Amino acid sequence: MQIIRMRLGLMCLSCVAAFSTIVSANDIDETTQADPPSRRHFDFSYAGTIDGLEAGSTARVWLPLAKSSVTQQVATKSITLPADYRMTQEKKYGNSLIYFEATADKNGEIPFSIEYSCLRYQRTSLMTDVASPCDRPKYLQSARLIPVDAGLFAGWLPPLPIDKVRNSPLARHFYDAVGSHMRYDKPKGEPWGRGDAKWACDSGYGNCTDFHSLFLAACRFHRIPSRFEMGFPIPDDAESGEVSGYHCWAAFEQRGKWIPVDISEADKNPQKREFFFGNLDSNRIRFSVGRDLELVPASAKGPVNFLVYPYVEVDGRTHTQFTKEFMFCNQIK
Secondary structure (H helix, E strand, O other): OEEOOOOOOOOOHHHHHHOOOOOHHHOOOHHHOOOOOOEEEEEEEEEEEEOOOOOOOEEEEEEEOOOOEOOEEEEEEEEEOOOOEEEEEOOOOOOEEEEEEEEOOOOOOEEEEEEEEEEEEOEOOOOOOEOOHHHHHHHOOOEOOEOOOHHHHOOOOOOOOHHHHHHOOHHHHHHHHHHHHOEEOOOOOOOOOOOOHHHHHHHOEEOHHHHHHHHHHHHHHOOOOEEEEEEEEOOOOOOEEEOOOOEEEEEEEEOOEEEEEOHHHHHHOHHHOOOOEOOEOOOEEEEEEOOOEOOOOOOOOOOEOOOOOOEEEEOOEEEOOEEEOOEEEEOOO
8 A cells, every 4th residue: 555645845944034924914813723623534536537539549647646744644545547657746836646648448438546545634723734935935926817916806805904904814804805705606608617816806606716716816916825725525424425526725824834714615604604714624635736737747738727637638639528436435433
């Protein structure tokens, strides 16, 4: 059994010298996080079939590889692919990848399956990833669909009252503003789901990618490092079953820690609005971090918007068709 572990890099002295602590206006109250975090132990099957290919055609395939962190212990139980593969690391954020090239069968299909065991803990402001000051610049810059632009905030982000500047986190102001402006909705035929902050600003609806891209844009414009995280939700109302699709959330930096937020889940569950600022439940597994990912080996189309499903290229063109077979099963306590 192969265990994948995240290695925390040592802070370089030059970065430490340049590091400026996030101002107190961004602080979240950590004294309220005293209860021990909940946890969940489950198996997750990252499986499916890349289809709609021409029989005999060759596809280049990149798969995200889940790895361990402070709040998830991941073990890879098996990897079943139709060709030899190699493990690589995405350049910009260090995401773990599997890369292979395979020939489509007579049905124009390429199957894939990676089986995981995951022990996931509730994530809190006390139990979360460490933020390296060396990484601050990349979490402050624009992404292709997340511009750091003052014009993006007109009409939905109200001015911050002086009393809030002094007495509550600045990031909480953005969390509330995005929650008020956006509604969770995925109408057929509309371009939701790309994490396009400008589109989300104009439309006022979308899925988790759209909610959190708008939050990242606000944080970064106001010089709060923030990052995008992607994975899968694990249903909490069954012992086993299908996982229908991905989920994403965000985190902002405070005092050298990544403080999580899940604004789209708060929209769907208003009674948990307070919880999802500074906390994440244990019903999820993370696969990747960041936007505009630089795959290894390099993709013909350049940086990838985000990565949670297989990224496939055929003859230098992106191929998006595949059938999902994502499954989970709780482990016996």
